Amino acid sequence: MSTTLADTTVDRDAVALVIKARRRVTRRIALVTIVMAAGVVFAFSISLAIGDFRVPIWRVLPAVFGSGHPEEVFAVQELRLPRALLGLLVGAAFGMSGAVFQSLARNPLASPDILGISAGGSLSAVFALTVLGVSGLALSLSATAGALVTAVLIYILAYRQGLSSYRLVLVGIGVGAVATASTQYFWTRAHTYDAASVAVWLSGSLNGREWESIRPILFMLVVLVPVTLALGKQLKTLELGDDSAKAVGIAVQRARAMLLLLGVALAGAGIGAAGPVAFVAFVCAPIARRVSRSPGPPLLQAALLGSILVLVADLVGRVALPSTEVPVGILTGLIGAPYLLWVLATTNSSGQGD
Numbered sequence: 001m002s003t004t005l006a007d008t009t010v011d012r013d014a015v016a017l018v019i020k021a022r023r024r025v026t027r028r029i030a031l032v033t034i035v036m037a038a039g040v041v042f043a044f045s046i047s048l049a050i051g052d053f054r055v056p057i058w059r060v061l062p063a064v065f066g067s068g069h070p071e072e073v074f075a076v077q078e079l080r081l082p083r084a085l086l087g088l089l090v091g092a093a094f095g096m097s098g099a100v101f102q103s104l105a106r107n108p109l110a111s112p113d114i115l116g117i118s119a120g121g122s123l124s125a126v127f128a129l130t131v132l133g134v135s136g137l138a139l140s141l142s143a144t145a146g147a148l149v150t151a152v153l154i155y156i157l158a159y160r161q162g163l164s165s166y167r168l169v170l171v172g173i174g175v176g177a178v179a180t181a182s183t184q185y186f187w188t189r190a191h192t193y194d195a196a197s198v199a200v201w202l203s204g205s206l207n208g209r210e211w212e213s214i215r216p217i218l219f220m221l222v223v224l225v226p227v228t229l230a231l232g233k234q235l236k237t238l239e240l241g242d243d244s245a246k247a248v249g250i251a252v253q254r255a256r257a258m259l260l261l262l263g264v265a266l267a268g269a270g271i272g273a274a275g276p277v278a279f280v281a282f283v284c285a286p287i288a289r290r291v292s293r294s295p296g297p298p299l300l301q302a303a304l305l306g307s308i309l310v311l312v313a314d315l316v317g318r319v320a321l322p323s324t325e326v327p328v329g330i331l332t333g334l335i336g337a338p339y340l341l342w343v344l345a346t347t348n349s350s351g352q353g354d
Contacts, residue, residue, distance in 0.1 A: 025293065029301075032292040036304035040088065043311040047084040048076050050319060086209050086273060087310045087328065089217050091280060093270035095306020096228060096299050098281030099288070100263035103235050103297035104256060109169050111282040112147070112267040113336075116176020118281075120150025121271040123179040123186075126198055130190040140216040144268025150175060151264045204277035204329020206314050217273040220265065228262045229299055235259055236296035277329045279336020280306050309335070 048060045055063060055072045062068045063076035098111040112118045124146020128134045134142060158171040187198050200207065234255045237245045245252050267281065288294070288301035310328060313335070317326035 025295065029292045029294050032288075033301055033304070036288075036301055036308065040304055040307045040311070043308050043315070044084055044088060047087070047311050047315050048080045050315060051075065051080060082211050082214055083206050083209050083314070084311065086214050086217070087206050087314045088307045089214065089221055090206070090270045090274045090277060091306035091308070091310030092225070092303040093217065093221060093266045093273075093306070094277060094280035095284035095288075095302040095304070095309075096225065097263045097266035097270070098283075098306075099285035099297050099299050099302035100228065100235065100259055100266070101281070102285050103239050104259055104263070105168055106239060107166075107169065108286050110172075111285075112263070113276075113279055113282050114169060114176075114340075115151075115154060115172030116174070116179055117147045117150050117154070117172070117264060117267055118271060118276040119176040119179035119183070120153075121147035121268050122202065122276045123183045124149070125272060125275075126183050126186050126202070129198060129201070130186050130194045135212075137216040137219070140220065140269055140272030143272035144220075144265050147264045147268040147271065148261070150179060151260060155260075200327065201275040203327035204275040204332070205327035206274055206310075207325055207327065209274070213273060217269045220269040224262055224265050224269065225303070228259075228266070231255070231259055231262070232297060232299050235299075239297065275329060277310060278333035279339070280309055280332050283336050283339050284309065 045057060045060050048064070049055045049057045053071065053075045055076060059068050059072060060076060063072045064081060066073055066077065094112070101110050101112060101115065101117075102108055104110070112121075121143040125139055125143040127146075128139055128142035132142075154168065154172050154175050157175070158168045160167070183202070187195060187202070190198060234245070234250055237248060237250055238252070238255060238259075245255070270277065270280075284305040285298060285302040288298040288305050292298055292301050294301065309332060313331040314328040317328055317331050320326060
């Protein structure tokens with residue numbers, strides 16, 4: 001009898017420790033999310049305040065709503081607000097897309113940039129821009145369609161009685177190289193004006209964006225983000241493996257197909273709005289997971305971190321060099337390329353080749 005009571009006490013203590021640990025993790029995730037959200041607000045406000053004509057930070061919010069000096073209202077509402085809002089949305093789209101892909105493949109290299117999905121979306125968008133002459137929502141839908149076709153092609157070529165993440169990355173690199181070469185072809189065949197527009201767009205730029213550029217991605221994210229977050233629990237289970245997912249009643253293939261479609265659509269929305277902003281999808285999810293120590297895919301945290309990264313990079317690109325604007329994609333590439341080398345080095349040294 002005493003043994004039974006002792007066992008029961010031990011079990012209760014173990015359960016209490018597990019509950020305490022889960023609460024600690026939940027509190028940390030909530031705290032990190034709040035801090036990141038505050039970081040988005042701060043980066044957004046600074047982006048509206050700083051420029052050739054500076055607006056005091058405490059007068060930014062009134063200027064957004066049309067109150068204050070006319071010069072400040074014009075600078076904030078007409079010149080900076082569309083660009084900053086677009087940077088926020090593009091960063092969120094790429095960040096969440098990267099988290100979906102890396103969680104599905106269980107590989108830190110499996111982002112739209114590395115897998116060639118961004119290259120496929122860019123090819124479709126450049127074709128639509130230079131040959132069909134489309135813009136706005138049609139351009140975003142073209143990029144999404146191209147990214148989806150590329151993802152399906154990569155999946156078919158990489159599938160061999162199962163899907164190896166190592167083979168997926170290699171096939172994606174090959175398909176991405178073909179898509180990039182095809183993009184260069186259409187670029188060189190374009191008229192001078194279109195070629196200049198494509199050059200700016202391919203670098204990943206928010207320069208000159210107006211309200212018409214925001215509506216397509218805003219409409220798409222209003223639909224895609226809630227659905228992706230709602231499927232986050234299934235994505236967390238899929239990270240544990242197909243057998244674990246089947247054991248809890250998840251239709252693995254259907255769930256994976258739905259999440260893949262959402263990840264592609266998020267990447268396509270970002271590409272259609274600002275071009276292939278490099279490495280945002282690649283770096284945000286691993287950093288968000290490390291900071292929050294989340295046991296599941298850090299979808300919301302990656303989206304917030306993506307917004308911060310794009311807003312800060314765009315701000316630096318606007319003010320770093322006098323009379324010259326550096327496209328945001330160049331700066332995010334300077335951040336992401338060393339991180340890619342670090343991931344490759346640490347993955348190789350730890351023996352995690354697949």
